[in-house]
Amino acid sequence: NAGVTQTPKFQVLKTGQSMTLQCAQDMNHNSMYWYRQDPGMGLRLIYYSASEGTTDKGEVPNGYNVSRLNKREFSLRLESAAPSQTSVYFCASSEARGDYGYTFGSGTRLTVV
């Protein structure tokens, strides 16, 4: 089925550990995004990639890095996890203008202890 696939679905990390969240889309979309969702704070943009080969910071980029590996894949890396990064992470993709809206993945629930 066409869509956005995120892995893993759940992860528990110890403070200071690193990990990479993977995202892939098969809709030939140009733009991809990483959001985090926290209770009462909605969805906040971490990083985005307007097109293959470009990445830019969003609202809350500190503590994260991203790689747009190719047109399909956009990964998010936590180099040294902190409890404040406990959240649900969503990857999304869209056409260049976004008229058709974002297509979101099903999320990764990350707990940092």
Added chain:
Amino acid sequence: QQQVKQSPQSLIVQKGGISIINCAYENTAFDYFPWYQQFPGKGPALLIAIRPDVSEKKEGRFTISFNKSAKQFSLHIMDSQPGDSATYFCAASQGTYKYIFGTGTRLKVLA
């Protein structure tokens, strides 16, 4: 100026009633206003969207009302059903690829 303020935080409606969720923005450069619906354990999904050149858009039981002068827009769910129970997010974008999301409204429709 980049914020989108959403209210109420939570809403309980009887089956068959009307659910109304409101959003306000400050940046007059925003030109696209979507609403997303999210069920527990799932990612948000696009529900309906509007541009500021129209004042209302209707798709089935869902209607967006847009007031450009007041910088407000709202989602109306007519004949609300228990299956509509979800979290709803408004958003706005400014000719770029990035949405600014509201904080969400948790809707519960009682059977």
